[in-house]
Amino acid sequence: MTSTLGIAVIGTGRMGADHVRRIGRTVGGARVVAVADPDGDRVKEVAAGLEGASAHTDPAAAIAAPGVGAVLIASPGPAHEEALLQALARDLPVLCEKPLTPDPAGALRVMEAEQRLGRRRIQVGFMRRYDAEYARLKELLDAGGIGRPLFLHCRHRNASSPSFFTSDMLISDSVVHEVDAARWLLGQEVTAVSVLSPRASSAAPEGVQDPQLVLLETAGGAVVDVEVFVNCGFGYQVQCEAVGEHGSARIGDGQAMVVQSAGRWGGEIPQDFTVRFADAYDRQLRGWVAAVARGRVEGPDAWDGYAAAAVSAAGLTARRTGRRTPVDMAERPPLYR
Numbered sequence: 001m002t003s004t005l006g007i008a009v010i011g012t013g014r015m016g017a018d019h020v021r022r023i024g025r026t027v028g029g030a031r032v033v034a035v036a037d038p039d040g041d042r043v044k045e046v047a048a049g050l051e052g053a054s055a056h057t058d059p060a061a062a063i064a065a066p067g068v069g070a071v072l073i074a075s076p077g078p079a080h081e082e083a084l085l086q087a088l089a090r091d092l093p094v095l096c097e098k099p100l101t102p103d104p105a106g107a108l109r110v111m112e113a114e115q116r117l118g119r120r121r122i123q124v125g126f127m128r129r130y131d132a133e134y135a136r137l138k139e140l141l142d143a144g145g146i147g148r149p150l151f152l153h154c155r156h157r158n159a160s161s162p163s164f165f166t167s168d169m170l171i172s173d174s175v176v177h178e179v180d181a182a183r184w185l186l187g188q189e190v191t192a193v194s195v196l197s198p199r200a201s202s203a204a205p206e207g208v209q210d211p212q213l214v215l216l217e218t219a220g221g222a223v224v225d226v227e228v229f230v231n232c233g234f235g236y237q238v239q240c241e242a243v244g245e246h247g248s249a250r251i252g253d254g255q256a257m258v259v260q261s262a263g264r265w266g267g268e269i270p271q272d273f274t275v276r277f278a279d280a281y282d283r284q285l286r287g288w289v290a291a292v293a294r295g296r297v298e299g300p301d302a303w304d305g306y307a308a309a310a311v312s313a314a315g316l317t318a319r320r321t322g323r324r325t326p327v328d329m330a331e332r333p334p335l336y337r
């Protein structure tokens, strides 16, 4: 007989509430048994839609609640470390939204705690790895379909940024996705970062440097450019073109349906990530639950989270100094090889 996995969801904002809905609707074999958010009204509202789930304002209490067999962390990045350490102290499997931690020092502490357990417990929510278009691009590159990759040209545009967004978060919260995608697609670590900042858009909130152009150099000699523009106004766009020695391949044009009518042609642009990456979030969650049922944790690991944080840290220095900044990366521990 298979048992149902009881999940504690930490943070019930946009992503936490979205994951709660997904667990209820599209993921079999699991249910939410506890939710936590310091915003008491919000957490009660989310719990009210769940049968038998307890609501907490203290994440530690949710993680320790009866029936919890796994933890999903969807609080803001700076709160991840504390919740991760609490979950690891109970030897629970975790799906942690990106970034694992915004800073490499925090990620190292988390990896140390996981290594003390001697087995993987953490999956990081780099959901692009579960997106059908990204998976096809990865397959093509792995098969040598366009030869040795030379460039990735990436665009990451949000219609608008939340009120708490800062210039640093364009790198540590947004470009962190491209950092992981580039490492995964190319199978190479990022070794240096440069950042160019054009005159800020008039749509950018006061004091926020938006957009930015982030350049990543990889150990294998590829170059990745990322335009990140989080107040572009027109919608959510994540595009990636790989250029290799024998060809190029591009994803993210979103042209599933092109309508021709009344002398015009066109399609729709999704307005946010919950639409563009809906299938990827589902596949990510199903994969995590299925692996946990087999006693395993798979997918992007804490090393991937650490590596992304180390690249983000170099990016923040590069932006502040205007200089190309080498990435300072620790040695990869055996658990993550």
Ligand SMILES: NC(=O)C1=CN([C@@H]2O[C@H](COP(=O)(O)OP(=O)(O)OC[C@H]3O[C@@H](n4cnc5c(N)ncnc54)[C@H](O)[C@@H]3O)[C@@H](O)[C@H]2O)C=CC1
Pocket (backbone or CB within 6 Å): 010, 011, 012, 013, 014, 015, 016, 036, 037, 038, 039, 042, 059, 074, 075, 076, 077, 079, 097, 098, 099, 125, 127, 173, 273, 277
């Ligand atoms: N994979 C993806 O595409 C996306 C990932 N994210 C990630 O999800 C996480 C949450 O982001 P959003 O839902 O957009 O933010 P949000 O601001 O909508 O929600 C965060 C929630 O966490 C709560 N919170 C604050 N401190 C907390 C703590 N110490 N413990 C528990 N809860 C706490 C807040 O009260 C709020 O309800 C972040 O790590 C973010 O980077 C966000 C958007 C998309």
Ligand SMILES: O=C1[C@@H](O)[C@H](O)[C@@H](O)[C@H](O)[C@H]1O
Pocket (backbone or CB within 6 Å): 158, 173, 174, 177, 230, 273
């Ligand atoms: O992860 C996400 C957000 O946290 C981030 O702030 C957005 O820029 C990204 O597009 C989204 O996927």
